[in-house]
Amino acid sequence: MPSILVVDDDPPQREIVGVILEGEGYRVETAGGGRAALKAYRRDSFDVVLTDLKMPDLAGDALLDALIREDPAACVIMMTAHGTIASAVEAMKKGAFDYLTKPIDRDALLMTVRRAADRVSLVRENRRLKEELEDRFRIENLVGSSGRMDEVRQMIRRLAPTPSTVLITGESGTGKEIVARAVHFASPRRGGPFRVINCAAIPETLLESELFGYERGAFTGAAAAHPGLFEAAQGGTVLLDEIGEMPLPMQAKILRVLQEKEVRRVGGNTPLTVDVRILAATNRDLERDMRTGRFRADLYYRLCGLVIPLPPLRERSTDVPELAEHFLARHNRENPDRRILGITPAAMERLVQFPWPGNVRQLQSAIERAVVLSSGDWIDIKDLPAEIRERPISIGQVDFEIPDEGFSFEGFEREIIFKALRKSDGVVARAARLLGMSYRTLQYRLEKFAIKKEP
Ligand SMILES: Nc1ncnc2c1ncn2[C@@H]1O[C@H](COP(=O)(O)OP(=O)(O)OP(=O)(O)O)[C@@H](O)[C@H]1O
Ligand SMILES: [Mg+2]
Missing domain, CATH: 3.40.50.300 (P-loop containing nucleotide triphosphate hydrolases)
Structure with missing residues (x-):
């Protein structure tokens, strides 16, 4: 339940307001003046402060200033006699949430406090969501x-x-x-x-x-x-x-x-x-x-x-298992009823060896796809996209033969390029040298094999 600080130099007045609010389940504390209120607020920041305007030690508007200076989100309601409505309006301009006129009407009091409490919880929720967002993007x-x-x-x-x-x-x-x-x-x-x-x-x-x-x-x-x-x-x-x-x-x-x-x-x-x-x-x-x-x-x-x-993923393939597990864990968090236990060692080996022309995004979508396709509790080789699943075509130096069923030249080209990249630890310039082509030609071919990202 929201906590409320009632501030008034007139004891019966703060008593009445306090009792009404306590009767509705609010946690109430009272203070007999602005200074005492400020002290109480510093000790235990209240959700809502209800304060009289005219008080001998520290008046309501000065209390409002002090509270807002220390806590810009402070929610303050002014209580004022008829003669001082103008100063109540002034207080609203300075950031008070609302004002109530004396004698305090029970219904008006409860309604205003409820609105104030609602706003406070909204502000809190917003802050929480923002902090959560910050958390997600921490280094x-x-x-x-x-x-x-x-x-x-x-x-x-x-x-x-x-x-x-x-x-x-x-x-x-x-x-x-x-x-x-x-x-x-x-x-x-x-x-x-x-x-x-x-x-x-x-x-x-x-x-x-x-x-x-x-x-x-x-x-x-x-x-x-x-x-x-x-x-x-x-x-x-x-x-x-x-x-x-x-x-x-x-x-x-x-x-x-x-x-x-x-x-x-x-x-x-x-x-x-x-x-x-x-x-x-x-x-x-x-x-x-x-x-x-x-x-x-x-x-x-x-x-x-x-x-x-930022280095391409193929130059830091030791990160692949961690990233794959990370995306899998995210899937499991979001789909508790369709949890996947893990990735089989064989499938993981393919993931580590693949040169990922589309980098982390491609790995992420490969895992997301595999999760949907897998029929069991584990992601296995068969659940991986074809280009990752396929075993590298083995070619000897001299005795390469075209199989009877034919073969895909593009797939062949891709395998050769990926093989060269693996051999050169993902460094494009070195792979290009191995293949006897220029850096730009290889770069162009890599782009061709990259998974195009969604718009
Ligand atoms: N180190 C990492 N840890 C966790 N997730 C990552 C990491 N790197 C990238 N990702 C994820 O991979 C996806 C692609 O990342 P991001 O959009 O930042 O890439 P980008 O370089 O901006 O790509 P593009 O050039 O296509 O715009 C995102 O979903 C991102 O969250
Ligand atoms: Mg981007």
Whole structure:
């Protein structure tokens, strides 16, 4: 039951209010003045404070100020005689929840207190959900105990507390977004908003108004002014996802935000100061894009100072069992009636050996699929997607023969490439050398075999 502090210098008055509330099951404590109330609140923060306005030692409005200063979520109801309604209204402007007029009417009292208690529990619930979210994106929740992931965690810890822009690079599905969230929640901005904009998913014509907002009448259909993403993220962090896909004119505007910390709404004249930290992510080779003129050099140099490079999964295959178990455990938590006991050693071996062109995301969807397909308590080889399940085609140096039933050239090509990658510990440049092809050709083929992610 909610706890309530009743403050009044008139003993019978606080007695009556206290008794009514106790009769409804509230836990009530009383105080004879503002100072005593403040002391009681510091000792045991109450859900709701009901206070008289006129009191000799510390008046109700001063008590309200002090409470809100110490606890912005404090819920205070003023009790006032007719003559002082104006000051009660004044108190509401300063953040009081509501006011009651004396003599206190029982029904009005109970109704107002109930509304206040409801709001308090809503605020609490919100805070709990927010903390849960923060928890989920804590650095410690990044799965993988390989040295490479340790390095990533160390970089996040080092860079998170700074206000600097950080570029997160890595192939598709390596965890760029989850790392960006970890940076935000490990930073002093964790209480502020975290917003993501996918520069590749938004048409060029809409990108500017999404990011910067627009004034009323800025274009047909702009019936009301609209704040952009940077404004909405005030006090927090913005992730510019797939920044490599950003059109050149927008790149110039982003550079200005980075330099001036100002945005200008579309159709607006006055610049607005924004306090946001900017993170950027890309799976493109921005340096190459810069050289070919696809990416502005000034923006590139601004971004490339602090980089968190995320290694592809094939370069840290020791993380595969942990990740697979992690996704399985998540499935079990969400589907308690269809629990899977584990992954058989044979299936796990295939998972570890597979070079995962789609990285962690591909592993995640492979596990999710296997869970649905498996008929027993364990995930076995037969439950894995075909490309992972298939045994590598064995080819001798000289005596390779095409089987009577024919074979898939693509599958063959893939196996050769994966074999080369395994032999070179996942380092693409080395695998390319083994296969006698250029880095770019191999990269292109890898992209071809990557599972395309959902939009
Ligand atoms: N180290 C990790 N621990 C736990 N889950 C991870 C880890 N890395 C990635 N994931 C999960 O894998 C999926 C893909 O990660 P994320 O979306 O962050 O990748 P991305 O690099 O942004 O991919 P893309 O380039 O395709 O946008 C997400 O569901 C994410 O939660
Ligand atoms: Mg992403």
